[in-house]
Amino acid sequence: MNDTQNRPQLPDRLSVDPRSPFHNAAIFEHDVGIKLNDKERFEVEEYCISEGWIKVPAGKALDRKGKPLMIKVKGKIEPFYR
Structure with missing residues (x-):
């Protein structure tokens, strides 16, 4: 598993949206997971570790x-590579 040495360090804030200033395409070449309060979440669009929140879609509602409309969910954030 030498692939772990080639992975970039996960930033404090990261977004899936390519138009966001917090998007980093090099990180998304690898499979990234997010844990919120020790439970893995799969629908995360953006996270911030220092502020302790993630953004997830609010059902089927669209702008x-x-x-999709986003809501913030607060808690202990742990990003990791799968």
């Missing part, structure tokens, strides 16, 4: 541009 006027057709993107």
Whole structure:
């Protein structure tokens, strides 16, 4: 498993949206997982470790541009590589 040495360090804040200033394409070449309060979450769009939140879609609701509405969920955030 030499692949772990080639992975970039996970940042304090990361977003899936390529238009976000917190998006990093090099990180998404690897499979990233997020734990919120020791439970793995699969629908995470953005996270911030220092502020302790993740953004997840709010059901099927869409904004006027057709993107899902997001809600913040607070707790202990642990990003990791799978």
